[in-house]
Amino acid sequence: MxxxxxxxxxxxxxxxxxxxxxxxxxxxxxxxxxxxxxxxxxxxxxxxHCSYKSSKPVLAQLPTQASNVVVGPGEDAGIVRFCTCDGVDWDLVVAHESHNHPSQVLPVEGAATGIGGIVRDVYCMGANVTGSLDLLRFGNPTGVSGERARAICRGVIEGIWKYGNALGVPNLGGDTRFHEGYDDNCLVNVVALGFVRHDRIAHSFVPEEAHTEKYVLILAGKSTDDTGFGGATFASADLSDLTEKGAVQVADPFLKRVLSEANRTVLDMLFEKEIPFGFKDLGAGGIACVTSELAAHGGLGIHVDLDEVLVSIQGLPPEVIACAETQERYGLAIPESIAEEVLEIYNKSFELPRLFPGGGASIIGRFTKDPVYRVIHRGIEVACAPVNCITEGIVYNREWKSSPIPLIEPDSRPVDPPSDLKKMLLSPDGASRSPIWSYYDSEVQGTTHFRPGEADACVTVPIKGCKAGLAVSGDGNPWYGQLEPFLAGAHAVGEAVRNVVATGAVPIAATDCLNYGNPEKPDVFWQFRQGVEGIAHACRNLGLESEGEHPLPIVSGNVSFYNQSSSGGSIPPSPIVAVFGRIDDFTRATDLSLKTPGNIIILIGPREDELGGSLYYRSCLEHSGGKVPLFRGELEYEMARFVLDCAEAGISQSVHDISEGGLALAAVEMALATRKDARRGVILEKGFADPVILYSETPGYLIEMSPEDWEGISAKPDFAAIVGKVTDDFSISSDIWKLELSEVLEEYTTLLDRIIWREEL
Amino acid sequence: MKNRPLVAVLQFPGSNCEYETASVVRESGMDSLIFRWNQWKELSDSAPDAFILPGGFAFQDRVRAGTVAAKEEIMDLVFNQAQSGKPVLGICNGAQILVESGLVPGWENGRIESALAANHIHGRSGYLSRWVFLRAKKRALRVSPWLGMIGNSAIPVPIAHAEGRFVFAEEDLHRVSKCAALVYCDENGVETADYPVNPNGSFMNLAGIMNKEGNVLALMPHPERAFWMWQIPPWVPGVWGDRRTSLNHDPALAVEKGPGELFFRSLAGYFGLLSREEV
Structure with missing residues (x-):
């Protein structure tokens, strides 16, 4: 043969x-x-999943460099400069990934290991993890596959709280959308963020010193088993059959928490003693990937002895020990001379072998000058390859075919604001997300200022003794994706930027997760290219921190292809973007709840007739087509600049961005967020019964300020105008219509609880 | 020589609130050190003046939340110190450990007399994060070193737990009111047993219980997450809500203390660290 x-x-x-x-x-x-x-x-x-072989040539157009970038895409997480406090420079570390396929098959475990994997990516840069977000896309909970969609939604949220809460990392929200395009393939995107001292960043390669000094590789954490064998390959296949549950890993947040504490102690010790090291988490490809990459990226070879690996099942074949994706493990490259001390910390001080029987830390490999990746099992060589082929990679130039969707507007657009707003508020996409957030611990670590839902972005005060606040938001609209893949990418950036800006924070970095169908299909690959172009275009326009000099840098991300069902239907193109912002003094951060009767509401961003994919079309007219709002880069920049200027002047009392449901729904949400013993409402200017003015999702903001402060603005931009005023009546109205919000509050707050958890349909 | 009282914060495998808890103790004018579960000797040698068991998931809530940690050797030391009158506070998972160790309610020695059962809410199970209001019981205000400064009005604090419902054996129900330290109520201080005022179905709306002497307090809500005004949500109603709202965009928001601080200030007062005016 x-x-x-x-x-x-x-x-x-x-x-x-x-x-x-x-x-x-x-x-x-x-x-x-x-x-x-x-x-x-x-x-x-x-x-x-690991090689980006289809996406790499397209991703090259994303702006990844700016003056604040410390580590761009390439390592486990991206790093940007954040602030200086008491003479110490602090950097922000961010990572963004998908865990879509595992979550569809085993929602609880899939979602849990999604968080597990992403926080490891941030930990392994030497950072303390201070937040995570979940960006979730589920099938239509009331559609033909509703029962499954609801079960998956419940399972994913259970996985998130069971894992994330135990880990002690505050959940900073994210977003949740429902669309029948996800009936057979949910999306679970996860973001983790943390902070590291600028002089204490850990890197995922064996250091230069290993060329002259003996370095060993320590594997620490859970004992290796056969879980997750073939996980990355699984993530890169379609979900044609669901028999591959063995490829989903099993998470253990309890061990992770202890392991993180032990890692912290080890890393601090190494930094104190100024000992160079390499540090990397085990994810896709398990031991095989971590050992080969730590060595190859440092220009060395490695000799791995699989008999030294702590296993929980005897008799596993070498390829399973080497490639299983058992969770909660890290690889550490350190000088042999310090190895005993490090093993002592893991195994004695933190008692890993007692807490997790069979687990712990052991030396499993030695770095070699001979640039060969060699693995031994029971005295037999089971792998021997030159290390350079490991770093070489692989690239495909996929074919693409332009496949735009014809834009169809509805025949008529009747308007009845009280009834329209009720329909939007009481739809799965418009209803309050508080039933979901109520499962998440958003306050552990004691650094949270605005929890999910209180402002357009969560705001935390992550560094003790420092007034700098971090704002973070993640977005992506599947309805736009379905109609206009380029604009879906641009608006994913645009909306996340607006959410961060609304709180008064300046966007400093972004991450993306690009979720698409099969890249071997030319129409799907076109959607992907369009999405990336949209993201790149928006980032180039929204370099707010450098005042337009540099783009908003994309510093980390992930591509998830093959999101489709057995019948071959792809998900709606789903570029999902997270944006991170800094507010120098968090006490100036602004939430979205209306404050003072008599104040005026300023509309930032003139309304345009572009209601395609809008919540109004979907909820009120049962129409999903139409012309999606354009992305107007310069205007978007100028509007953000104005909102930030108002925040800095301290005159914005509440701010909310305009997105789903348009101006009218934005105003309603500002009223719904008020204190129950200080309810507020809005009276809109006369004659507002036009769907374009009320419901168009043209990007923009609403700002509440006092009439005097508005008068005090000498140069009022022409994109800003008064649209209403704040009242102490819990309602929204114009001269010809009125909606009492007490009528909808309870239903709006509990809708998702009733549909998803209680199955009251 | 010790200048300031030392409060030991215990770290069990799976604890996850130890750092912020130690931090707010220091902000309250006391020293605080974190001791790992196997640092029995270090803990003993440093002779702490008070102990806090922080929140988290000690030993993964194996068997039942708090059960395994309660059997750790280090808890013998806490037990003896508690018996000798040192102040002990268990927050959330720490409260579960105190209950499982038999320290609270502590009616009879060596007996586990209460349990923290799964939240009981109609149509909902699992973890619940929510802001609630608490009010201290009169006797508790008098005898507990953790509650002296709480006062009579309702204070907002967050809960975050899946198992926070105090339950007792049938034969003990007659004496439960004696161990009541804090109850759930609305922003006006009115108690009701209905969700969400009582967020988990806890017996007698109990949010915290204490031992006979009052020095040991098992508390389900998290005061360390309401220590600063900026940690309070903008929508919180009532008097504390008014104070929070008045600080919008005010630099003082960064330094003003919140309702959770009262627990730690109470302890500082117990140690005689507060001036006459402050008391």
Missing amino acids: DLRDKLKDVIRERGLAMTLQESEKLAGYVGRMPTPLELHLFDTMWSE
Whole structure:
């Protein structure tokens, strides 16, 4: 049998995702028939999830550099400068990833390990993790597959609270959307953020010193088992059958918390002693990836002994020990001379072997000058490859075909504001998210200033003794994605920026997760390209921190392809973006609740007739088509600048961005957020019964300020105008209509609880 | 020589509120150190003046929240110190540990007399994060070192737990009121057993219970998360809401103390650290 046939057979027998050509490329690297371990290692490294082989050429257009960027995309997380406090420079560390496929198959475990993986990415840069967000897309909870959509939604949220709350990382919200396009393939995107001293960033490669001093690799954490074997490959396949549950990892937040404490102690000790080290979490590809990457990216080889790996199941084949994705493990490259002391911290001070039977820390490898990746199991060499092939990577230039959707407007647009607003407020997309947030611990660590729902973005005060506040928001509108993939990308950035700006914070960095169908389909690949172009375009326009000199940098992210059902239907193009902002003095941060009767409401951003994909069309007219709002980069920048200026002057008393439901719904939400013993409402200017003015989702903001402060603004921009005033009546009205908000409050607050958890349909 | 009283914050495997808890103790004019579960000797040698068991998920809530941690050797030390009258506070998971150790209510030695059962809310199960109001019981105000400065009005604090419902054995129900320290109420101080005023179905609306002597307090809500005014949500009603609203965009928001601070100031007062005016 020739090599080609052997490779064909082994790909089939082992269920590998790599193509025959890829396996031949591997055979060329090693100069023989690859071993099972080599096949599984490269199957993971060359999976779409790890290699970005389809997306890399397109992603190159994203702006990733700006003057504040410390570490751009490439390592486990991105880093930007944040603030200086008492002479110490603090950097913000951010990471963003998807855990879509596992969450569809096993929602609780899938969502839990999603958080587990993303926080490890931030921890392993040496940071303390101070927040996480979940950006969730579920199927239509009241549609044909509603029962499954609701069960998945419940499971995902259970996974998030069971894992995230125990971990002690505050949940800073995120967003949740429902769309029948996710009936067969939910999206669970997760963001984690943290802070690290600028002089104490850890890197995921063995340091330069290992060329002259003996370095070893310590594996610390949970004992290795067979869970998650083939996880990255699984993430890169479609969900045609659901028998692959073995590929979903099992999370353990309890061990993670203890392990994080132990890591902190170890890293602090290494920094105090000025000992250079490499540090990386174990994710896709398990031990195989962490050992090969730590070595290869440091220009060294490594000799790994699988018999030294602490396992919880005996008799596992070497490729399973090496490639399983058992959670809660880290790899640490340190000088041999300090190894005993480090093992002591993990195994004695923090008692990992007692707390997790079979777990702990052990030396499993030694770095070598010989640039070869070598793995030994029971005295036999089970892998031997030159390290440079590990860093080389793989690229495909996918075909694409422009496939725009015809824009169809509804025949007529009747308007009855009280009834329209009720329909929007009491729809799954318009209703309060508080039933979801009530499961999350948003206040652990004691740094939270605005919780989810209190302002357009969560605001925390993450660094003790420092007044700098962090604002964060994540967004992405599937209805726009379905109609106009370019604008979906641009508005995902635009809306997240507006949410951050509304609180008074200046956007300093962004991350993206690009969720699409099968990239081998030219129309899907076109959607992907459009989304990336949209994001890049918006980022180039919204470099607010550098006053337009640099773009808003994308510093981390992830691509998730093959989000589709067995019938081949792709999800709506779903670029999801998180934006991070800084407010120098958090006491100036602004929430969205209306404050003082007699104040006026300023509309920022003239309304345009562009209601395509709007909540009004969907909820009131049952129409999902139409022309999506344009992204007007310069105007968007100028509006944000004005809102930030008002915040700095201290004259904005409440601010809310205009998005789903338009101006009218934004005003209602500002009223619904008021204190129950100080209710407020809004009277809009006369004659407002026009769907464009009330419901158009043209980007913009509403700002509450006193009439005197408004008068005091000498140069009023032409995109700003008075649209209403604040009253002490809990209602929204114009001269010809009125909606009492007490009529809807209870239903609005409990709608998701009733639909998703109580199944009251 | 010790200048300031030392408050030990215990870290069990799975605790996750130890840092912010130690921090607010220091902000209240006392020293605070975190001791790991196996630092029995260090804890003993430093002879703390008070102990706090912080929130979290000690030992993964294995068996039942607090059960495993209550059996750790380090708890023998806490137990003895509590018996000798040192102030002990358990917050959330810490409260669960105190109950499982038999320190509260502590009617009879060596007996576990209460449990923190799963929240009981119609149509909802699992974890609940929410701001609630608390009011201290009269006797507790007098005898507890943690409550001296609380006063009679309702104070807002957050809860975050899945198992926070105090329950007792049938034969003990007649004496439960004696251990009542704090109850859930509305912003006007009015008690009702209905959700969400009583957020978990707790017996007699109990949010915190104490031992006979009053030095040990098991408290489900998190005062360390309401220590500063800026931690209070903008929508909180009542007197504390008024104070929070009046501080909007005021630099004083960064330094003004919130309702949760009263617990720690009470302890400072107990140690004689407050001036006459402050008391």
